[in-house]
Amino acid sequence: MPDERPRSLLKAMARPGYLLSPWPLRALLYGIATPLSALLWGVPLVLLGMPWLILAASIADNAHGASPAPGEVVLLVVSGALLLATAGPLVAVPGAALERLRVRLVDDRPLPTPHREPRRPGLAAWFATRYTEGATWRGMAVLVLTALLFLPLTGTVGMLLLLGATMAGTPVLVFMDEAPITLGPWVVDTVGDTWLPSLAGAAVLALGAYFGGLAVAAQVELVRFMQRDRGEEALRAELSEVTRSRARLVDAFEAERRRIERDLHDGAQQRLVALSMRLGLARLDLPEGSAARESIAEAQEQAKRALVELRELVHGIHPQVLTDRGLEAALPELADRCAVPTEVSVELDRRPPAHTEATAYFAVAEALANTAKHSGAASARVHARLEAGMLVVEVADDGRGGAQAAEGGGLTGLADRAAVADGRILLSSPPGGPTLLRLELPCP
Amino acid sequence: MSVTPDDRPNGTDRAVRTVLAEDGVLLREGLSGLLERFGFTVVEAVGDAAALEEAVHRHDPGLVVTDIRMPPGYSDEGLRAAVRLRRERPGLAVVALSQYVEQSYAADLLDSGGGAGVGYLLKERVADVEEFAAQLGRVAAGGTVVDPEVVRQLLRRRRDPLERLSGREREVLAEIAEGHSNTAIAQRMHLSEAAVGKHIGNILAKLDLPPDDGLNRRVMAVLTYLRGA
Numbered sequence: 001m002p003d004e005r006p007r008s009l010l011k012a013m014a015r016p017g018y019l020l021s022p023w024p025l026r027a028l029l030y031g032i033a034t035p036l037s038a039l040l041w042g043v044p045l046v047l048l049g050m051p052w053l054i055l056a057a058s059i060a061d062n063a064h065g066a067s068p069a070p071g072e073v074v075l076l077v078v079s080g081a082l083l084l085a086t087a088g089p090l091v092a093v094p095g096a097a098l099e100r101l102r103v104r105l106v107d108d109r110p111l112p113t114p115h116r117e118p119r120r121p122g123l124a125a126w127f128a129t130r131y132t133e134g135a136t137w138r139g140m141a142v143l144v145l146t147a148l149l150f151l152p153l154t155g156t157v158g159m160l161l162l163l164g165a166t167m168a169g170t171p172v173l174v175f176m177d178e179a180p181i182t183l184g185p186w187v188v189d190t191v192g193d194t195w196l197p198s199l200a201g202a203a204v205l206a207l208g209a210y211f212g213g214l215a216v217a218a219q220v221e222l223v224r225f226m227q228r229d230r231g232e233e234a235l236r237a238e239l240s241e242v243t244r245s246r247a248r249l250v251d252a253f254e255a256e257r258r259r260i261e262r263d264l265h266d267g268a269q270q271r272l273v274a275l276s277m278r279l280g281l282a283r284l285d286l287p288e289g290s291a292a293r294e295s296i297a298e299a300q301e302q303a304k305r306a307l308v309e310l311r312e313l314v315h316g317i318h319p320q321v322l323t324d325r326g327l328e329a330a331l332p333e334l335a336d337r338c339a340v341p342t343e344v345s346v347e348l349d350r351r352p353p354a355h356t357e358a359t360a361y362f363a364v365a366e367a368l369a370n371t372a373k374h375s376g377a378a379s380a381r382v383h384a385r386l387e388a389g390m391l392v393v394e395v396a397d398d399g400r401g402g403a404q405a406a407e408g409g410g411l412t413g414l415a416d417r418a419a420v421a422d423g424r425i426l427l428s429s430p431p432g433g434p435t436l437l438r439l440e441l442p443c444p
Numbered sequence: 445m446s447v448t449p450d451d452r453p454n455g456t457d458r459a460v461r462t463v464l465a466e467d468g469v470l471l472r473e474g475l476s477g478l479l480e481r482f483g484f485t486v487v488e489a490v491g492d493a494a495a496l497e498e499a500v501h502r503h504d505p506g507l508v509v510t511d512i513r514m515p516p517g518y519s520d521e522g523l524r525a526a527v528r529l530r531r532e533r534p535g536l537a538v539v540a541l542s543q544y545v546e547q548s549y550a551a552d553l554l555d556s557g558g559g560a561g562v563g564y565l566l567k568e569r570v571a572d573v574e575e576f577a578a579q580l581g582r583v584a585a586g587g588t589v590v591d592p593e594v595v596r597q598l599l600r601r602r603r604d605p606l607e608r609l610s611g612r613e614r615e616v617l618a619e620i621a622e623g624h625s626n627t628a629i630a631q632r633m634h635l636s637e638a639a640v641g642k643h644i645g646n647i648l649a650k651l652d653l654p655p656d657d658g659l660n661r662r663v664m665a666v667l668t669y670l671r672g673a
Contacts, residue, residue, distance in 0.1 A: 262518060269543055269567075270468040276571035277474045281481065284573065300571055307568040311544050320513065321546045324520045329548045336597050 007108040009217040013210065023106070024209040027216040028161075030105045034146070034154045034219075037102055041095030042147055048087055051080035089136045096139025099146065099223050107220050114138075114229045116237070138226045150219045157212040164208050167201025170194040250420045254318075254358055261318040269310055276303035322361050326351045327384055330361055335382060339372040340397065342380040352391050352443045359421045360384065360393050363439050366410045367395040375399025375435060390423075391443040394436060401433035414439075460584045463503060464489040465496035465510040465522060466541070475509065475570065482577035484584075493521035500529055500536070507584045511567070512542040512549060523549050530556040537584045539563035541570075545593040554588070554667060563589040563623075582623045588663040589623040598667070608650045616643040620666055 006012040012023040046053065055076040058068040068076075093115070100111050114135035118125040130136050166173075171194040173181055181188045188194055279300040286293035322330040328346045335342035351357065364382055371380050377399030384393045403411065414437075415425045423441035462484045466472040469491075476486045484507070488499040492515045500508060508529065510522040526538045534557050542549060542564070550564045563583040569591065570576045579589045595618045609617065619629040626644065630637040644662075647653075653666065 265513070265518075265543055266468065270471055273567050273570060274468070274470040274474045276568065277471075277478060277573060280571050280573035281478060304568060304571055307571075311566075311568070315544055320519075320544065321548070325546075325548055329546065333546065333597070 009106045009213055009220060013213050013217065018213070019206055019209055024213060026106045027209070027213045030102060030216050030220075031154050031157060031212055033102055033105065035151065037098050038147055038151055040098065041091055041143055044091045045088075045095070045143060045147070048083045048091065049080060051076040051083065055080070084140075088140055089130050092136055092140035092143060093130055095143045096136075096227060099139075099142055100227055103220050103223050106216055107224070109224075111224060111227065112229050114227050134230070135227065142223055142226045145222060146219065150215070150222075153215045153219075157208060157215055160204065161208040161212065164201050164204030167197045168205055169201065170197045246420055250417075251355060254355055257318045258323070261314055261320070264310065264314050264317075265320075269307070269314065272303055272307050272310065276300055276307065279303060318358075319361070322357060323354070327357055327360060330357075331364060331382055331384060334361070334365055334368060335380075338368040338380065340368070340375075340377050340380045342368065342371075342382060344382045345384070347383075347385040348391075349386065352386075352441070356391055356421060356441050356443055359417050359423070359441055360391055360439060363414050363417060363425070364393060364395055366414050367437050370403065370410055371395070371397045371399060371435070374403065375401075375433070377433075377435075386443060389442065389444060391439075391441045393439040393441075395439075396434060396436045398434050400431070401429045401435050402431045403427060403429035403435050403437075459483060459485045460507045460581070461485050461487050461503065461505040462507045462509060462580075463487060463496065463499045463505045465491070465493065465499075465508070465514065465525075467491045467511060467514045471511075471567075478570065478573055478577065479509070479580070482573075482580075484577075484580065492516065493525040496522070496525050497529060500533075504533075505536070507537045507539070507580065509539045509541065509580065512540050520549065523552060527552055527556045530562075535561070537561035537563075537586065539565065539580055539583050539589070541565055541567045543567050545591050545597065547594055547597055550590060550594045550667075554590075559588050559663070559667075561586045561588075564594065565589065565591045566593055579623070587623045588667075590621045590663065590667060592618045592622060595621040595667075609647060613643050613647050613650075616640065617647055617666060620644065620647075621663055623663055 006015060006023075009023055009027055012018055012021060015021075018024065055068070055073060058072075062068070097113070100113070103111055116129055116133055116135075118129040170181060170188055174188060174190065174194055188197060279296055283293055283296045283300065286296065319330055319333070321333055326348070328348060331346055332344045335344045352360070368380065368382070371377055375397050377397035380395065380397040382393070382395050384391065386392070411425070411427065418425045418439055418441065421441050423439065426438040426440070427436075429435040429437075460483075462479055464472065464475055464479065464486050466475060466489070472489050472491065476489050479486050487503040487505055490496050490499050493510075496508070496510055496514075499505075508526060510526055512520050512522040514522045523540055523542075526540055529536055530538055530553075536557075538553065538561065540549070540553055540563065543566075545564070545566055553562050553564050556562070561583055563579060565576075565579065569579070583589050599614065599617075615633065616629060619632060624632065626637055626640045629635070630640045633640070635643075647666075651666070
């Protein structure tokens with residue numbers, strides 16, 4: 001069964017057939033490309049780093065007595081940092097992209113871009129994204145490390161390979177009448193003398209293939225490590241964005257509820273009240289017992305019923321009392337509507353933010369509805385207080401317990417609501433009761 | 445017109461000078477018409493709480509009818525203005541109208557000026573035009589009128605001792621809260637006055653309240669009890 005073909009230089013080097021495979025040649029191409037690529041992004045990077053280079057040079061000069069003035073040092077450090085921070089990404093992003101592209105020469109594993117898609121089209125969004133993501137600055141680090149570490153290393157390997165090639169090539173050189181050739185201890189005059197240096201040259205070339213291969217592999221692994229698509233990082237960024245957008249959505253829903261409540265109040269309710277009043281006045285003008293008066297009375301009755309329904313509906317959408325007077329007034333009112341006798345105590349020395357109040361209010365509404373529907377409780381208790389930066393609301397009943405957060409059920413909805421506000425719900429409801437539901441919401 | 449005689453504001457000028465505050469134009473005009481038709485004089489009709497206070501200062505009316513929720517905040521501006529006005533002018537009668545009832549609003553009003561000359565009603569009560577006008581008249585005459593819905597809420601809250609009341613007695617209790625006299629209650633519930641008196645005696649006894657003939661004090665006693673104060 002044939003082995004799977006190696007997909008990276010490091011894997012290929014671990015195999016016996018490495019020297020005869022295309023891999024050394026691929027590594028050689030990569031090595032040749034390194035200084036060419038470095039030239040492209042290195043020149044602008046050196047220009048940006050010029051203040052720091054000048055500083056380094058003057059400190060080196062310091063050995064000869066010419067120490068730089070403190071003001072000068074600060075100026076150079078700051079201007080260098082400023083230049084790199086502002087224009088650095090403009091070099092780092094394409095530079096790192098070129099380095100990633102080169103990795104393909106010696107590596108068949110995929111290396112997708114580590115950069116995020118800008119949230120909006122346009123240059124401003126591109127800048128905002130690139131300057132704030134880690135991948136850009138890690139890309140910069142790749143370039144600096146390449147310039148400081150791998151460029152010299154590549155040069156060394158290059159020299160080694162050149163030496164090996166020369167030694168191995170002595171028979172050709174002699175044949176081309178270049179003799180005598182001095183190779184360190186050896187002086188080669190005739191083709192017959194060349195067997196030793198060419199053999200040694202072949203050994204050096206083989207060594208170079210491994211040593212150079214290692215150097216290239218190290219560089220590639222570095223690029224891959226620094227420029228890998230940080231799945232979890234992207235996920236985390238996405239998650240926090242999702243969390244934020246969810247909170248925004250909930251806020252938008254809340255605002256929308258208020259708007260609808262207000263529209264109904266100013267519109268339909270107002271009109272219905274005015275209508276039923278007009279009907280009432282019209283009725284007065286009709287003779288008692290007349291058919292017209294009867295039907296007006298009937299119409300008025302219907303308008304009244306519509307008003308009552310509308311009032312209940314509006315109250316369910318967003319209770320005005322919560323907006324006006326907070327939980328202190330809204331929770332007792334909620335308890336009054338509950339079929340189970342409920343005692344309420346609210347100990348708040350200040351009003352929590354509107355969305356926190358709304359979350360707590362609707363949570364208690366849901367909890368009390370559950371109590372009334374399922375618990376068979378004879379009494380319930382609601383307690384709201386502030387506790388170490390948290391709004392804590394507890395709803396307890398003496399019912400039969402066994403409440404569970406069923407999929408899509410009221411309790412799950414409660415937990416979801418709490419989670420949006422960065423809070424949580426704790427539920428203790430053993431079979432046989434009692435049930436205690438505790439809601440904790442951050443309340444700075 | 446079938447305003448029952450005892451619901452007329454006793455001894456007061458029928459043409460009660462009234463300031464009306466309501467931000468909905470439709471309703472404001474409708475209410476103006478209603479008030480005029482039932483003999484009130486609407487000296488000014490305004491659309492927000494600040495204008496209400498100004499108008500009261502300008503006209504020194506006998507009665508204020510105000511919406512609770514008004515510009516600019518669409519919160520309880522009307523109520524707060526009413527409470528302020530009553531603090532300034534103890535004799536001023538105020539009826540607050542609200543799209544929904546909230547006992548803490550009722551409490552604020554009742555606590556101002558000892559609860560005399562105060563009304564708190566659901567807006568939709570204006571549909572019963574005659575009854576509504578009669579209620580305004582009672583408040584203008586120094587009476588107290590509280591929406592039955594508030595009483596219902598309070599009854600729910602203090603349910604234990606109220607278990608002792610019979611169904612009839614609860615109905616009578618609601619009538620008392622609306623500021624009706626014994627005679628009016630008897631008419632409205634098709635009972636004899638003596639029967640009403642007996643019910644009221646029972647209610648006051650069961651709630652450990654002193655018997656009292658004054659309409660206003662009777663309402664207040666019941667409400668104070670219900671509020672658990």
